[in-house]
Amino acid sequence: MVVVITGASAGIGAALARSLYEQKAHLVLAARRLDRLEALNRELGGQHLVVRADVSEPNDCQNIVQQTIRRFGRIDTLVANAGYGIYDPVVQTTPQQTREIFATNVFGTTDLVYAAAPFMFRQDQRDGWRGQIMIVSSVCGRRGVPFLGMYSGTKSAQLAIAEAMRVELEPHKIAVTTIHPIMTKTDFGRTAETRSRIVLPQEDRSRMTQSVEHVARRMIEAIRRPRPEVWPSQAARIVVGFGTLMPGLVDRVLSRYRDRVREKNPSVPL
Ligand SMILES: NC(=O)c1ccc[n+]([C@@H]2O[C@H](COP(=O)([O-])OP(=O)(O)OC[C@H]3O[C@@H](n4cnc5c(N)ncnc54)[C@H](OP(=O)(O)O)[C@@H]3O)[C@@H](O)[C@H]2O)c1
Secondary structure, eight states, rough: EEEEEESTTTTHHHHHHHHHHHOOOOOEEEEEEEEEEEEEEEHSSSSEEEEEEEEHHHHHHHHHHHHHHHHHHHEEEEEEOOOOOOOOOGGSHHHHHHHHHHHHHHHHHHHHHHHHHHHHHHHBTTTTTSSSEEOOOOOOTOOOOTBBHHHHHHHHHHHHHHHHHHHHHHGEOOOOEEOEEEEEEEESSHHHHOOOOOOOOOHHHHTTOOOOHHHHHHHHHHHHHHOOOEOOOHHHHHHHHHHHHOOOHHHHHHHHHHHHHHHHHHHHHO
């Protein structure tokens, strides 16, 4: 099994790599921080392919795929995981920040798919599938969250594209799976804070958090047996599912959260 993971230098991507190594997978570890990728490769036996890549650059996405095919000859699962968030109100996010986050989270996903799909179409089937495209969206992909508006937009875009692709690619025996974590213990929050003016209340951050190991386990189940969506928190799936029927009610719940964020950031005009 050959699994390509973008964003393998930290968080969910690194945890997935560690769990897949235990399953004897051949891994392709891609991200910008080469030192971290090389350390992970050493930790996992040193036989994996490490590719320095900025997924917001289309040529880097092509390069990940080309190097994978040269080394392993196929891609069983392509995990588009690289991404980041910004904590800011939508109207105070700059046009440049908006273009940049879409370039990484959305175009970093689509450029990877464009590069890999032609090879997946030609691969032999294994266990009924030629390959799988796995996209790490978020719980925010189904419902936009205040102060994570632009981030939510990128995650919804990933989800909508994946939903369409899943039906289009099924006759070609290419599975498409989206992953929808809730808050997960990674560097995500710290990275978002370095890019943002606001700080989220700690109690909201710690109320519903899950471990990277838990998310990775659920992802591996869907690599073994492809399914449309993975929600590592069933409770979140149910709440968000009902929420799509009652958007006004969800607005009211989220407006309490908005007020807690405003209290925590009195010097920022929100
Ligand atoms: N943590 C959460 O609460 C949470 C919840 C829902 C969904 N998610 C999603 O899960 C995915 C992984 O996030 P995480 O929580 O594991 O965060 P993380 O610990 O900050 O890891 C992010 C990973 O993405 C990589 N990355 C970021 N920009 C990149 C770029 N331009 N090119 C290549 N790699 C890039 C980083 O590597 P380098 O910096 O080395 O490039 C790093 O490996 C993201 O798509 C995120 O939206 C996270």
